[in-house]
Amino acid sequence: MEPFKTLKSRTVVLAQPNIDTDQIIPARYLTTTRRDGLGAGLFADRRFDGDGRPRPDFPLNRPEVADCEILLAGHNFGCGSSREHAPWALLDYGFRAVISTGIADIFRSNALRNGLLPVVVSETQWNTLAGFEGEQIEIDLEASTVTAPSGERMAFEVEPFGRFCLLNGTDPLGFLRSREDRITAFEESGPWRR
Amino acid sequence: MPSDMPGVKPRTLFEKVWDAHVVEAETAETPAILYVDLHLVHEVTSPQAFALLRAQGLPVRRPERTLATVDHAIPTDSATWRAGLVRMPEAARAQIRTLGDNCADADIELLGINSSRRGIVHVIGPEQGATQPGMTIVCGDSHTTTHGAFGALAFGIGTTEVGHVLATQCLLQRRPRTLNVILDGRLPEGVTAKDAVLAVIGTIGVDGGTGFVIEFSGSAVRAMDMDQRMTLCNMAIEAGARSGMVAPDDTTFEYLAGRPKAPKGKAWDEAVARWRQLATDPGATYDAEVRLDVSRLEPQITWGTDPGMVTPVTGSIPEAPAGSPAARAVDYMGMAPESCMQGQPVDVVFIGSCTNSRLTDLRDAARVLEGRKVAQGVRMLVVPGSQATKRKAEAEGLHRIFEAAGAEWHESGCSLCIAMNGDRARPGEVVVSTSNRNFEGRQGTGARTLLASPLTAAAAAVAGVVTDPRPYLNSHRRIA
Numbered sequence: 001m002e003p004f005k006t007l008k009s010r011t012v013v014l015a016q017p018n019i020d021t022d023q024i025i026p027a028r029y030l031t032t033t034r035r036d037g038l039g040a041g042l043f044a045d046r047r048f049d050g051d052g053r054p055r056p057d058f059p060l061n062r063p064e065v066a067d068c069e070i071l072l073a074g075h076n077f078g079c080g081s082s083r084e085h086a087p088w089a090l091l092d093y094g095f096r097a098v099i100s101t102g103i104a105d106i107f108r109s110n111a112l113r114n115g116l117l118p119v120v121v122s123e124t125q126w127n128t129l130a131g132f133e134g135e136q137i138e139i140d141l142e143a144s145t146v147t148a149p150s151g152e153r154m155a156f157e158v159e160p161f162g163r164f165c166l167l168n169g170t171d172p173l174g175f176l177r178s179r180e181d182r183i184t185a186f187e188e189s190g191p192w193r194r
Numbered sequence: 195m196p197s198d199m200p201g202v203k204p205r206t207l208f209e210k211v212w213d214a215h216v217v218e219a220e221t222a223e224t225p226a227i228l229y230v231d232l233h234l235v236h237e238v239t240s241p242q243a244f245a246l247l248r249a250q251g252l253p254v255r256r257p258e259r260t261l262a263t264v265d266h267a268i269p270t271d272s273a274t275w276r277a278g279l280v281r282m283p284e285a286a287r288a289q290i291r292t293l294g295d296n297c298a299d300a301d302i303e304l305l306g307i308n309s310s311r312r313g314i315v316h317v318i319g320p321e322q323g324a325t326q327p328g329m330t331i332v333c334g335d336s337h338t339t340t341h342g343a344f345g346a347l348a349f350g351i352g353t354t355e356v357g358h359v360l361a362t363q364c365l366l367q368r369r370p371r372t373l374n375v376i377l378d379g380r381l382p383e384g385v386t387a388k389d390a391v392l393a394v395i396g397t398i399g400v401d402g403g404t405g406f407v408i409e410f411s412g413s414a415v416r417a418m419d420m421d422q423r424m425t426l427c428n429m430a431i432e433a434g435a436r437s438g439m440v441a442p443d444d445t446t447f448e449y450l451a452g453r454p455k456a457p458k459g460k461a462w463d464e465a466v467a468r469w470r471q472l473a474t475d476p477g478a479t480y481d482a483e484v485r486l487d488v489s490r491l492e493p494q495i496t497w498g499t500d501p502g503m504v505t506p507v508t509g510s511i512p513e514a515p516a517g518s519p520a521a522r523a524v525d526y527m528g529m530a531p532e533s534c535m536q537g538q539p540v541d542v543v544f545i546g547s548c549t550n551s552r553l554t555d556l557r558d559a560a561r562v563l564e565g566r567k568v569a570q571g572v573r574m575l576v577v578p579g580s581q582a583t584k585r586k587a588e589a590e591g592l593h594r595i596f597e598a599a600g601a602e603w604h605e606s607g608c609s610l611c612i613a614m615n616g617d618r619a620r621p622g623e624v625v626v627s628t629s630n631r632n633f634e635g636r637q638g639t640g641a642r643t644l645l646a647s648p649l650t651a652a653a654a655a656v657a658g659v660v661t662d663p664r665p666y667l668n669s670h671r672r673i674a
């Protein structure tokens with residue numbers, strides 16, 4: 001995983017609440033044994049009509065948002081399934097961060113483990129940021145702040161271990177493996193674990 | 195630990211299971227390392243995890259604590275099976291083959307495509323007795339919460355975490371908070387666990403459980419059989435909860451006794467004695483509590499595009515201010531704003547999924563369908579949760595009731611719950627479904643899903659429109 005330190009990008013807004021993982025990546029794209037290439041299916045049923053033509057009213061289809069790396073999403077983003085294909089699709093499409101007033105549990109931990117930064121802000125802060133759609137905002141993970149074009153700085157919280165891994169490009173599996181002795185001892189001590 | 199021991203803090207069911215699995219305690223900097231007793235694996239969310247292990251040259255640490263099956267991508271319609279699965283798309287075939295190879299390499303038990311014990315991963319775990327009280331159970335699938343019905347701590351994980359568990363049998367986890375959902379009273383005739391859990395989600399919202407593990411308690415839960423408790427816990431994730439749990443009791447032990455993977459003989463007696471200690475101690479506290487009296491509950495049905503958009507079947511679509519998420523949902527559903535749910539036309543009825551595909555669910559559907567016909571123009575699919583469930587249903591003659599009514603009787607699998615295996619609804623079609631998600635496009639691009647119980651779904655099939663199932667119950671014998 002690439003380290004994530006700061007990110008400066010314009011934003012695209014998807015204000016609708018409860019955008020679920022089936023909308024992020026419809027199930028028919030899940031018959032893959034790989035993790036790359038899923039950007040093609042990102043929001044597929046929202047981005048394209050029945051004939052595969054882009055829907056002009058879907059925010060991601062506006063030409064001026066083409067290189068946005070920050071998605072400003074409605075409340076409870078990523079609810080639904082545990083499919084890691086959802087953050088994979090967002091990353092493959094080019095997003096590096098999602099800002100919302102609420103991000104679903106499993107999606108958030110999946111995002112964090114893949115270098116897609118989940119940022120939770122208050123409703124007021126979200127509204128402020130939405131007012132700057134299309135303008136550059138800055139995310140600083142070290143300082144854990146989002147800075148609006150107005151200069152307003154908003155602090156956010158990320159689970160400290162996930163933050164550490166992201167800042168340093170550390171693989172959490174390495175941490176788990178460094179505890180193998182303890183795991184073995186635990187297995188041997190458990191009253192009902194052979 | 196018994197609660198009457200002096201100096202011991204009373205604990206909840208969740209706390210007891212959590213505490214017993216902490217390999218290394220949580221600190222400000224690092225999450226807890228939590229040991230996993232049972233890892234369930236399926237074809238869709240595992241290939242990338244096995245690839246990760248291969249890339250790092252790591253073995254699967256505890257293959258004997260891992261159980262795999264195929265459910266999401268496999269076709270269920272009998273014609274495809276009779277034709278030797280030649281119509282199965284190559285991508286699905288590759289996923290199933292990859293799982294087979296991975297399991298063979300790692301020595302993991304696979305209830306594969308030709309196994310008589312295969313089925314939906316959350317149906318076969320309990321059915322085989324692999325799911326047991328007090329365990330930690332994970333799977334790369336959010337409805338892993340189902341297994342919490344046995345007093346296990348069970349939750350869905352992403353594919354990276356599937357890799358972590360394969361390699362270390364552990365997970366990095368922050369301890370969730372606890373929410374006690376108390377269901378008082380007794381469910382009226384014709385009202386099921388599905389209706390109760392839809393009502394709970396309607397009450398607390400689709401993010402009402404975020405950050406929590408829900409314990410379902412109260413007299414209504416005590417009175418439920420295991421199938422109903424599984425339905426309840428299955429949908430805990432639809433309220434955003436990490437997991438759902440029910441304290442094990444005699445109902446749980448009776449269900450498990452004699453199952454292939456359940457302990458036997460002396461080990462069984464010891465296990466039951468241990469499992470009896472798991473229930474929440476008197477005086478233990480939860481972080482939050484919700485209470486619902488179910489004694490006047492009506493059958494529930496969803497009208498929108500998330501499971502919290504729900505109403506009694508006798509009710510109507512609530513007022514939706516222009517521009518609101520509700521208005522957007524009503525628009526997607528193609529229904530008239532504020533119209534009654536009863537009488538809404540139906541194209542497809544689906545009985546199945548890890549929420550409602552077990553034997554008692556099939557009996558419920560048969561109870562409505564016996565001696566009746568599926569309405570003209572309605573397609574009805576009945577998809578058992580596992581091959582073992584299918585055999586049991588056939589032994590009772592349920593399939594004859596379905597077929598006589600004009601419904602399709604399928605092989606087991608996820609089927610129309612998720613449009614990735616050949617079963618899907620067409621754009622614009624309205625599906626009354628016993629599954630768990632009414633998200634846009636979940637059952638096919640442009641398909642519209644109404645979530646309901648097997649009774650309500652079967653009644654809709656007969657009426658051809660959404661209808662109250664209760665008048666359909668009395669004229670027929672209760673199959674039990």
Ligand code: SF4
Nearest residue numbers: 337547548608611612
């Ligand atoms: S039946 Fe549906 S919800 Fe259950 S595991 Fe299969 S796809 Fe997931």
